[in-house]
Amino acid sequence: MSTVPMDWVQGPWLVQFHSVSIAAYNALCLENREFPHWIISYVKEGNVTTTSGGESHTVRSGDMMLHPPHLPFSEYSVTKGVHLWMHVSIQCAQHLELLQLYRVPPVVTIPEPARYEAAFMRLLTVWDNPGVPFRDLRLTSGMLQLMEHVLSGWEKAGSPERSEAYDSARDRFARLIGHMSVRLHEKLSRGDLAALVSLSPNYLDRAFEREFGLTPMQMLREMRLKRAKQLLEQSEATLEAIADNCGMADASYLCKQYKKQYGMLPGEYRESFRQKRNYNLYG
Known part of the structure; x- marks a missing residue:
């Protein structure tokens, strides 16, 4: 179970987007990719095998993949698929990444896929239109709605912690803060x-x-x-x-x-x- 109580992590929230996109493919072979912020990739269609930190996971339609910053990962599929994905940073009032404090595992099943997909498409529309009024506010609001779906799926699964194989040096301090909080x-x-x-x-x-x-x-x-x-x-x-x-x-x-x-x-x-x-x- 997670060491961080569900009501402890607080805003204000700082959300920084680096990419929001839809990817469709006939087959998938991403090897040892690494990014400076979180890759959050929802599998709308297809079946994927993802590996990182010496671990391997099977991902199916309706599941979410979470790839930590600065940790190489791979994704493979021999069948067609569609991913709704983002490259994003979400920080809370404790100046830590939300997903450092909430130690969500690398694969989470989304409880209401249709609602998640609809919320993502709204977010993508804002992302693709730089001139839309109140764009930053809409992007932040949209991202927090999506994270609510992710955290709900995690909570529904019993809030299992991801393993230390996915940790960076900064995660060590996140675990310490989690211990302090309880x-x-x-x-x-x-x-x-x-x-x-x-x-x-x-x-x-x-x-x-x-x-x-x-x-x-x-x-x-x-x-x-x-x-x-x-x-x-x-x-x-x-x-x-x-x-x-x-x-x-x-x-x-x-x-x-x-x-x-x-x-x-x-x-x-x-x-x-x-x-x-x-x-x-x-x-």
Whole structure:
């Protein structure tokens, strides 16, 4: 099962397209292809064998192939086929690729193929028309709709993780962030985090900060405070319970850190949120 909880990865989303296209063929032989961003290829018609990272998978009509950046892959078919494919990057608020944090396997069955295909054709129409109004907004919206279909298929299959054979060096940090996200309630030290990725604490701090602009412990603090903010908005839990859920010593420490981060105490934020939530604009 995936180490990243389904409600943790948040926007805003940065979507960058490099290609959107339809490919039809009588036979297919792509060998050791490599791209700087994700290749997301939906098999509308045909049967394909794909290999990458020493693994081989059979892909049928209605399945999606996901090829990670900078990892050579091959695709073979001796029969006719049609692929709806994209070369794209999708980053979330954690400055990581969406598919790094959601460790979706290389092949996913799409639950509602007709709806996916219709959404793709809408996206392709926008891609092929540079002058269309609000093009970037339409492209981003369309891509997120398509990814919802992919993630729904993954969830329906039980959210199995792709193997480490598909990992890049940056994926190691994605796994670390995933571990942090499900252990917010635990007392984690620098040494604990470094052990998760088999690095020394000092080296991890330097390498992690080069990628994200903050150390793992600083990111862990931000994640805990974001989780506390969610609980203040979505539950009636006491401050002591929220502090415990977020790995903080007690309510007093939570209040101190929350005030430092957001400029108000947790109780003040909860009351302000309730007032806004219950406000009737047209009442």
